[in-house]
Amino acid sequence: xxxxxxxxxxxxxxxxxxxxxxxxxxxxxxxxxxxxxxxxxxxxxxxxxxxxxxxxxxxxxxxxxxxxxxxxxxxxxxxxxxxxxxxxxxxxxxxxxxxxxxxxxxxxxxxxxxxxxxxxxxxxxxxxxxxxxxxxxxxxxxxxxxxxxxxxxxxxxxxxxxxxxxxxxxxxxxxxxxxxxxxxxxxxxxxxxxxxxxxxxxxxxxxxxxxxxxxxxxxxxxxxxxxxxxxxxxxxxxxxxxxxx
Numbered sequence: 001x002x003x004x005x006x007x008x009x010x011x012x013x014x015x016x017x018x019x020x021x022x023x024x025x026x027x028x029x030x031x032x033x034x035x036x037x038x039x040x041x042x043x044x045x046x047x048x049x050x051x052x053x054x055x056x057x058x059x060x061x062x063x064x065x066x067x068x069x070x071x072x073x074x075x076x077x078x079x080x081x082x083x084x085x086x087x088x089x090x091x092x093x094x095x096x097x098x099x100x101x102x103x104x105x106x107x108x109x110x111x112x113x114x115x116x117x118x119x120x121x122x123x124x125x126x127x128x129x130x131x132x133x134x135x136x137x138x139x140x141x142x143x144x145x146x147x148x149x150x151x152x153x154x155x156x157x158x159x160x161x162x163x164x165x166x167x168x169x170x171x172x173x174x175x176x177x178x179x180x181x182x183x184x185x186x187x188x189x190x191x192x193x194x195x196x197x198x199x200x201x202x203x204x205x206x207x208x209x210x211x212x213x214x215x216x217x218x219x220x221x222x223x224x225x226x227x228x229x230x231x232x233x234x235x236x237x238x239x240x241x242x243x244x245x
Contacts, residue, residue, distance in 0.1 A: 056080075056081050062236075065230075066229055074092060106205055113138065115131050136198055159186065161181065163181045166178070169238070194209060206241075208241075
């Protein structure tokens, strides 16, 4: 009964989230056939840096979870953090680490924000924090644009694409941005919802994400109910990461 209560509240909150971009049936080509259960993919930055062992082992600080839930790095899978209960995995959180030298797009976003290559990293400087948040917001904006184009093609007539307003947060000791998007069914209900955190430590971009998304293979929860319950704990985990290393 308690979980049903959480689900009803969570679904209502998702439907009421302020949006930055929406795509409904009026923006879909008339030639597209109606898709009641579209198969869509989450677009991510390519080629995260390979790491020996689990990335989470090095970065995970305090873990937070509901009663009787456990959070720990997944065995044998470096990018994934497993969330489980009574031995059953409920979902995973995924992390990607993208070296700046291999990310020319973010290099340009840093330069446009006033952080050229070789700039001394000063996390305590209000000016640097403002510039970095500007660059990270530009990264999120570009990500939203890419996802919106993908969903515009994939959703058909029955699902609306909705972005969450980017929110400045602290990730470890670093400035960061929380962002996300959802696919909301016209007749009510959630097709998918994604939440991510992004930050930069001077050498690499860190992207921490999870979702309710039946079309995703990793970095997701199978049940919307579990995903809604876990969201505030995801925020706490991101806040307590050991960054910068």
